[in-house]
Amino acid sequence: MASRLGFDAAATQREFMANLYVRRGLTLTHGEGVELVSDTGERYLDLMSNYGVNILGYGHPGLEAALIAQLRALPTLHCSFVNDVRASASAELARRVNPADPGLVYWSNSGAEAVEAALKFAAMATGKRRFVACRGAYHGKTLGALSATWGAKYREPFEPLLWEFTHVDYGDSAALEAALDEGAAAFIVEPIQGESGIVVPPEGYLPSARQLCTDRGALLITDEVQSGVGRTGRFLAAEHEGVAADIVCLGKGLAGGIPVGATVVTRAVGERLERGAHSSTFGGNPLALAGARFILATLDAAMLEHVSLTGEAFLAALRSVTHDLVPGARGRGLMLGLVVSDRRDDILRGLQKHKVLAVPAGSHVVRFLPPYAIESSHIDRAVGALRDTLRGM
Ligand SMILES: Cc1ncc(COP(=O)(O)O)c(C=O)c1O
Known part of the structure; x- marks a missing residue:
């Protein structure tokens, strides 16, 4: 799909910004709810909230x-x-x-x-x-x-x-x-x-x-x-x-x-x-x-309870994924890590290909820091993308 921007933002950023960050190869222009939208109009499930920042997601009225x-x-x-x-x-x-x-x-x-x-x-x-x-x-x-x-x-x-x-x-x-x-x-x-x-x-x-x-x-x-x-x-x-x-x-x-x-x-x-x-x-x-x-x-008691319960469900779902590359998952609330024995960055890339955004942690962890508004349907989507990514690896 063609970019809607009318200029090559990736090339311009590469040319004029100090080269200090990993390049994810994705141009994002706006967010809605728990999704980020690319310059080509594709929607990504945001399970990283910019390293833990956008806790209410995007466009909270x-x-x-x-x-x-x-x-x-x-x-x-x-x-x-x-x-x-x-x-x-x-x-x-x-x-x-x-x-x-x-x-x-x-x-x-x-x-x-x-x-x-x-x-x-x-x-x-x-x-x-x-x-x-x-x-x-x-x-x-x-x-x-x-x-x-x-x-x-x-x-x-x-x-x-x-x-x-x-x-x-x-x-x-x-x-x-x-x-x-x-x-x-x-x-x-x-x-x-x-x-x-x-x-x-x-x-x-x-x-x-x-x-x-x-x-x-x-x-x-x-x-x-x-x-x-x-x-x-x-x-x-x-x-x-x-x-x-x-x-x-x-x-x-x-x-x-x-x-x-x-x-x-x-x-x-x-x-x-x-x-x-x-x-x-x-x-x-x-x-x-x-x-x-x-x-x-x-951030009241009900929202904190939602973080706890959704976090438990997400952790259980991550632990249900069985694959040679995945020895386990850990964390608390919505601060979660999928531990992988190898190919961590390939898994991150695979998730991104399946329109799910996570971030790295350490050398062997796929880190999830989603907005607090995620629901069980988002967990299902994430774990589905993870299974599809791991299949054939
Ligand atoms: C525990 C902890 N302390 C400090 C920082 C630094 O924060 P910032 O990147 O906003 O300077 C971070 C960033 O990830 C962090 O995780």
Whole structure:
């Protein structure tokens, strides 16, 4: 089918954009519900929501109305001025992250920025510069976040990185206990590792990390950029184990598709932050926070329940696929990974050929981060496409 664009967007993007991203060979011009539409008019089932961003899918009328109204009223306002939307969004997010003891919010524009702020805040609050992070961790690619991120291909071109980071095996409480001495400012951890392959730690790991941090005088930073905002069926993934962190990082879908980052600190940490120590021109802009307010209001108990139940059904459906290349599937809520022994990228390409979009994670995982609105018919369509892809492989 011919492109409706009237110019070769793929060639133009290739010619004028820095060559830093994998090329999926697909031009997408708009979205409707849980589908993305190509320049040739073909419809793709979106089971990746742009790496976990478009949690309400595309064209949600309430979200669109809230964003358009704010775009007209006031899209940007520096945080040195008060704004009603920002005040309410901050209160609502702080209460959502910790209803019993709401903390303080620092707003930014991306997940990596939320992590950068978390590291600086931990250093400022504790007066220490040593951090413990996990092997397999992904916290972003700006220099501070990259120092916490694991993975030679991301780190090596830029080493030496910042401060002192010790990486320990994920899910191993004894390794954490050995590394977390009194010189550590904080332990930074994803409640479920996303980028390295949807790795769920053993039950009890997060509570024991919480206790160790408290005992050793270190802060616990949970990076919920991917696992937060309802992705696992709770607002925060750490809630499944009753863990409250000192600093929580959020991003991705928090503003319904408008760029946003948030670093939520306890009042004890917040009291130690000095004015001017950190800021962002666009952070806390009312346009993004109108999106965040809409998401926080919409993401109610019923929607979280839907994420849990749909996630369970999707995981069971993935586990029902039997093939030599597929040893299993894992994850929680709508943060799911199909583990494959080989040919992962061929499987991703095959799914795309069958009009289903997923994304890679680690070296052997097909990752699904669908919009929360998916229904059982979409799961059937996805698993049908997966079976068709695997047939003959
Ligand atoms: C856990 C985690 N932290 C941080 C980031 C970085 O977010 P961003 O790409 O918005 O900077 C990501 C991105 O995937 C992530 O998954």
